[in-house]
Amino acid sequence: MTAATRPRRSRVVAASTAGLVALVGSVLTAGPASAAPAGCDNRTNDSVEKLLECVTVEGVRAHLQAFQDIADAHDGTRASGTDGYDASVQYVADQAREAGLTVTTQDFEFPFFQLNSAAFAQTAPAEATYAVGTDFAPMTFSGSGDVTGTVVPVDLLLPSVGGSTSGCEAADFAGFPAGGIALLQRGTCDFGVKATNAAAAGAAGAVIMNEGNAPDRTELLEGTLGAPLAIPVVGTTFALGESLQNATVSLQVDAISENRTTTNVFAETAKGGGDTVLMVGAHLDSVPEGPGINDNGSGSASILEVATLMGKAKPTATVRFAWWGAEELGLLGSEHYVASLPEPERARIAGYLNFDMVGSPNFVRFVYDGDNSDAVGAGPGPAGSAAIEDVFEKFFADRGLASEGTDFDGRSDYGPFIAAGIPAGGLFTGAEGVKTPEQAATYGGTAGAAYDPCYHQACDTIANINDTALEEHADAIAYSTFTLASDPALITGAAPAAPSGPTGATAGGGGLAHDHGGLSS
Incomplete structure (x- = not known):
């Protein structure tokens, strides 16, 4: 602003x-008091x-x-x-x-997520290890997994001018090879929709890269899937994502992602x-x-x-x-x-x-x-x-x-x-x-x-x-x-x-x- x-x-x-x-x-006009007078807990x-x-x-x-x-x-x-x-x-x-x-509570079910560890590396045609929090970030509610596969681009918009629909429709994954790592692009629909479609198409994992407009070509994409998902899903920069097309990568996420119950507290x-x-x-x-x-x-x-x-x-x-x-x-x-x-x-x-x-x-x-x-x-x-x-x-x-x-x-x-x-x-x-x-x-x-x-x-x-x-x-x-x-x-x-x-x-x-x-x- x-x-x-x-x-x-x-x-x-x-x-x-x-x-x-x-x-x-x-x-x-007197300014904050430095100490409470005696009896505050008992008086009206x-x-x-x-x-x-x-x-x-x-x-x-x-x-x-x-x-x-x-x-x-x-x-x-x-x-x-x-x-x-x-x-x-x-x-x-x-x-x-x-x-x-008067105290009451309200319980409700919610999707719980806790990240324990994550790793991401390219193994072919070159070798490179990527840093969590700098080069990639596990999406909130990512599933756990330790997978290796070929990075398969899915309906990418290159060069990026905004408005990518990558992964938003099941048809985007036509012919997707089972066990591949889906490379998706930010845009149009929720991250959870993209990742869910990838999992349904047989992807072992997913990488969602930023959209590509300046300045997000080098900005790390961080986000949430909205609900627990079965496959590991990470976000990355546009530049790194673009470079990973058809490379072989290993992707590991260790996380707790499940539904739990928690509580709101009210006092009147x-x-x-x-x-x-x-x-x-x-x-x-x-x-x-x-x-x-x-x-x-x-x-x-x-x-x-x-x-x-x-x-x-x-x-x-x-x-x-x-x-x-x-x-x-x-x-x-x-x-x-x-x-x-x-x-x-x-x-x-x-x-x-x-x-x-x-x-x-x-x-x-x-x-x-x-x-x-x-x-x-x-x-x-x-x-x-x-x-x-x-x-x-x-x-x-x-x-x-x-x-x-x-x-x-x-x-x-x-x-x-x-x-x-x-x-x-x-x-x-x-x-x-x-x-x-x-x-x-x-x-x-x-x-x-x-x-x-x-x-x-x-x-x-x-x-x-x-x-x-x-x-x-x-x-x-x-x-x-x-x-x-x-x-x-x-x-x-x-x-x-x-x-x-x-x-x-x-x-x-x-x-x-x-x-x-x-x-x-």
Whole structure:
């Protein structure tokens, strides 16, 4: 996304500004509290001021340490379908229940994938060994196998000008020799369709190369097949794929790829004065490679701390906190939940707040761009999303903290809610995207480095958390949750006024959001 100056609206929602100011009072000008007052766990935090007094980085870090301990005791991971994830579910449910919240769970079946090892080499007419993660990458849900065969091109578009249909139709494999390694090209249909057609035609394995337009001639293709497949399938660059035509290769993938059951966790405040629900969510699972303390222990721990401190509160709207399973495999938990909701239950949900990575070490304060005011990238969210964005922007602006927009690009759990027409918003501190010099000047940190250098890696431990980012965003979560639950009409009311004047942010779009791997071409 190109840099742009982000406009600020002069008021949150035209009909509701006075109510918002009354809720907040002067608490936002004082800065984050360094320690909670005595008795926070037992008192009724029935105002935004009281709640903000009690939310501390120490409280959030206690939950993060619990997640780290769980991962340490379970092979270093909290991925859905593992014992580490099940222990994380139990911890969240126990904490929420002890705080007086009503806890429920929702089990669902999902396709589980764990890569153990992979190797790829050309054996004839020349010999060459290829590096995993550089030259090739096993597709998520690849089958296991150790196969050797001739690379057979399937309906390739060479030279590539885009629009390849390679492997999308069974007819593409007419005359395909049994035991061959299918060479497929990105384009038009899902990777899983291409690989499934290859397996049905008798291929022992498949290599899917990138499409071939600049710059992806040398860009490694990584992706997901969407569901477990029987044969080994890897992605590679266009250049390497093109060079492998009719060569003999050996391909080995050792992976667990099967259907398993995992769990969403929900915790609700007591019903207030109406029938409206505000949902606040974060994904609880890590990737298999690590403990996932920033991604997304940070969001899970932050909403858990807010939830437990709201256990005795009765805001106007019921707050339903959600911890999603199997997000890292394609938003599966939130998709299952939204798809299972009867229409009357969907209609009760005023809005959804999403918190996926809020402690990135080289952070930026990204706010999801509910109204597409930067006019770049993805479009706006459903009506009401702009009002949610305004609440976050006001929180940061009243503290003199810069923030900037980031797209609803479908890479986190707001996606299914937006698709169902439910207003959404949230915060994000950055993943694998690279901090610009302008952002470094505004937020500090290191220009030219990733927002989170340990994204999706084993080093995403409790040492991978920026306490300043964590404290600021935990406070913003508490503030937005209580404010919108106390007055859900801020979401459902009149549209905000036209933007006027500059914001505290320096640059508009920036952060690549959280990547979960594309199913499609």
